[in-house]
Amino acid sequence: KPSLPFGDPTKPHLLVLGSGWASMSLLNQIDTRHWNVTVVSPRNYFLFTPLLPSCTVGTLELRSIMCPIRFITGHKKRSVKFVEADVVDIDPQSRHITVKSRQESLELIDKATDASLPYDYLVVGVGAQNATFGIPGVGEHANFLKEIWHAKRIREKVMDCFETASFPGLHPNEVDRLLHFIVVGGGPTGIEYAAELRDFVEEDLVKWFPDVAKRVKITLIEAAPNVLASFDSSLQLYTEKHFQRENIVVRTSTAVREVKEREVIVLEKSKRVVEETHAIPYGILVWATGNGPRPLTSKLAQKLPHELQNQKRGLVVDDHLRVKGTDRIFAIGDCAATPYAATAQVATQQGGYLGRLLSKYGKEVENVVGCGKSVRDACEEVDRNSQEKGFAYTHRGSLAYIGTDRAIADLPGNARLAGFATFLFWRSFYLSSLFTLRNKSLVMFDWTKKILFGRDIARE
Ligand code: FAD
Ligand code: NAD
Incomplete structure (x- = not known):
């Protein structure tokens, strides 16, 4: 199986799994100059989930809330590689992951391809899947x-x-x-x-x-x-x-x-x-x-000691978001079992925290490698001596659209708002949270189009 043909051998390999809220926030924060970063996800775009319900009826068009991941990684100081694939296995012993090309690629290349990618640090940000509780049908x-x-x-x-x-x-x-x-x-x-x-x-x-x-x-x-x-x-x-x-x-x-x-x-x-x-x-x-764990998350948890990994929700992590029972594997967002709700807000803060933490680690690893040590030894040394502060979540409130141009807001300090003004706040908050000017323009255009012409009812 081929290995990762990418990067500078004097820098550690960071693999980021997933292209959702947690991973994108990490990528925004991290100083890539100290790393060989590779992102692996079956989706080559970031999806702005808070506005997804609007796409089910044509208030917004699908592409207005999708942002190609290369539009985000392309702006980093050092290039970030993207691999469009499903991660099917993580081997914490040999520090490799196995990736499988997507079904769609099979039509182009005739047979399934898989590859094994090594890592020095791994971030699991694969989100969650819909919980069905085994209910028939x-x-x-x-x-x-x-x-x-x-x-x-x-x-x-x-x-x-x-x-x-x-x-x-x-x-x-x-x-x-x-x-x-x-x-x-x-x-x-x-x-x-x-x-x-x-x-x-x-x-x-x-x-x-x-x-x-x-x-x-x-x-x-x-x-x-x-x-x-x-x-x-x-x-x-x-x-x-x-x-x-x-x-x-x-x-x-x-x-x-x-x-x-x-x-x-x-x-x-x-x-x-x-x-x-x-x-x-x-x-x-x-x-x-609600959410249930993805197969990859459960598979990794099963490889680790049960007394450390015993949560149905996902991977149990320590204060620094390290997956318990592993070396240098982190979990962020919906795939991590934390006391916080499974929201974009939590995923973003965790991604941002880890991005900052890994920027520091990368710099320290570079210094140790400069003193003549191998990348692997340097990673171990930096990890051992780390005294960084743990992750702390700040809740900024919850918003939801409830129809007829009304929304509700449950904000810190017992502030509860509801109605038309809250709807305008909801809209402006999410508009300003969209990652790119392109997405903001598309969303504003769709809202205007809906007011002028109504929603499209043609079947594709
Ligand atoms: P995701 O954003 O789901 O990203 C997971 C990524 O991992 C995806 O790119 C996926 O393709 C990839 N992946 C999956 N399997 C694999 C694999 N095997 N290998 C590699 N990659 C893989 N939260 C809020 O705070 N506010 C809101 O208003 C809000 N609205 C929402 C509306 C809807 C309809 C939904 C569904 C959720 C909403 N949420 C909201 C919750 C929020 O979307 C999630 O908490 C957030 O997406 C979690 O981020 P994540 O990065 O952990 O996972
Ligand atoms: P949820 O877990 O918030 O709610 C699921 C609901 O389904 C629960 O109220 C549960 O009682 C009910 N339920 C479970 N099994 C049922 C059954 N068999 N029959 C009938 N009802 C059943 O799930 P969600 O709404 O999908 O949200 C998932 C996560 O995403 C949550 O953490 C949520 O906070 C977040 N989210 C946030 C926003 C926002 O902030 N506006 C929007 C969407 C999602």
């Missing part, structure tokens, strides 16, 4: 909302349902089923998706599908007694009431037990003693019940 019939292709698929399916429901002579029950949109999970992803869908129906589809649009029903199913567990109870209540006004049915204390092709089986925890099971027909079901 979720993988087969539900739609997730985490990646760009998920948003594209949901957008297509919504239009499929409307066009099919408009077919002459369809039984009214079938029309009702097709136009029943179910969202499972009342966390911020589920809430924001339901809100965007409701906007799309009321602002656009009612006009273009006058015969059937009034039959649309949106139902949000949440297992807990309230939605938005991570927000203050006043904002939970505000959101539930707002949804009620906007005809989004919120079924709390109701857990999905099975997803079938056209109906979902739920268990309603009634206020009385008896629990009731119902079958609810649907046209599209979006599954947003």
